[in-house]
Amino acid sequence: MGMTNVAEETGGLTIRPMDQFIVQPLFGGDVVNWYTPTNVTLWLALTVIAISLVMVMGSKGRAIVPTRAQSIGEVMYGFIYKMIEDVTGKEGLRYFPYVMTLFTFILFANFLGLLPFAFTTTSHIAVTAVLALAVFITVTVLGFVLNGTAFLKMFWISSAPLALRPVLALIELISYFVRPLSHSIRLAGNMMAGHAVVKVFAGFAGAMGAAAFAPVLAVVAIYGLEVLVAAIQAYVFTILTCVYLKDALHPHH
Template sequence: MADANGSLAIRPMDQFVVRPLFGGETVGMFTITNVTLWMALTVLAVTAVMVLGARGRALVPTRGQSVAELAYGFIYKMIEDVTGRDGLRFFPYIMTIFMFVFFANILGLIPWAFTTTSHFAVTAVLALSVFISVTVLGFVLNGAAFLRLFWVDSAPLALRPILAVIEIISYFVRPVSHSIRLAGAMMAGHAVAKVFAGFAAALGVAFVVPVLAVTALYALELLVAVIQAYVFTILTCVYLKDALHPHH
């Protein structure tokens, strides 16, 4: 696709490159990069919505406060519904995950933005921290009884060992699917949008067609950004439920 002079170059993956903000070629552990910038913006967005929005503490909420209350109530209700009331003590952690993923996804849709959640490094750390926390929590709360999660009592006895193997495999696949689902959805959408945008630049007068396609795709991506944040959070709740109540 890329030619020498770059005019027809469609480089859908360039947007995902991690690069230092203030010069230099190497990306060290503490280098301030575009990752730093967009994560900082995510923090600002979360603060704006959750702290500034609710600063009035109004009994009858303003618009900003309604949004903060809506986000609070949405996740609170989700935890309550999925894990039961005893899952609510993990509310701040799950809220952190949801807020981060949600705003990272949404901010990534701004043109020229860097989408932090399109990187496996980020989603894998999130998914692994959920996986490790939930597994440790399961053993701490239930002891060895946590292993009954893999022993399906309702199945015929002969099938149980086979099912146990399947359950264990599926348990360990969880962080993989959990992280790749999010990063894959983000990366694919942004790459496709970039490809269409590249067509628009290359097609001349017929640019209308890819622009319309990008517009439609953008709406879809907005939906995907929200849904993936929702899916990531609700899966976290589902895994948490297994740790709290390992019996089928």
């Protein structure tokens, strides 16, 4: 999380909780082009490095008595494997590498964003929208590849009365195309809101000095909640991916 910016201007207290989400070039300057290395680029790279250290380097020994890194990798592996199997069935296990990659990336990015002076990449729609669109396009293409035009039957509710089926089909179609929007905003919104609240209370704590017991206590409590939210949001994004994947595998259900 970024540093707290507290300034007294004309006798008042100014707290800028959204400053921590500003995209800034790493090597100076004010212009950010598509090729400019920024703080987002840095923390995305650090996320990949952290995943590689834990999941690849930490597990390459495959010891009978696992190390901490191997234990973490095995727990996450078993957790995602069971999630896919429970939601999509055995057919979905062939897509385990993709779902596992999504989960680990979001989880590590969320946790790294909780470090002091860090940048939370998953608080930006530009990042979460790419992840959500990738899921949406993958599931849609997979649905047509596996089922052909029968994939469209998921929009036609055959168990409903005939007069309501066109209306329900339109609603289902709209909700389907809204998926990437809700999928991305849910993650980015939760991460941004929590970090902003922490920064507001941290600003009060910095301004109150020795009398900052209550704001400091609030920061500790909210920070603990943010640790939980970081894990829950990775889980929610992943399980929704599994639900969407199930629609592609079993469009008639």
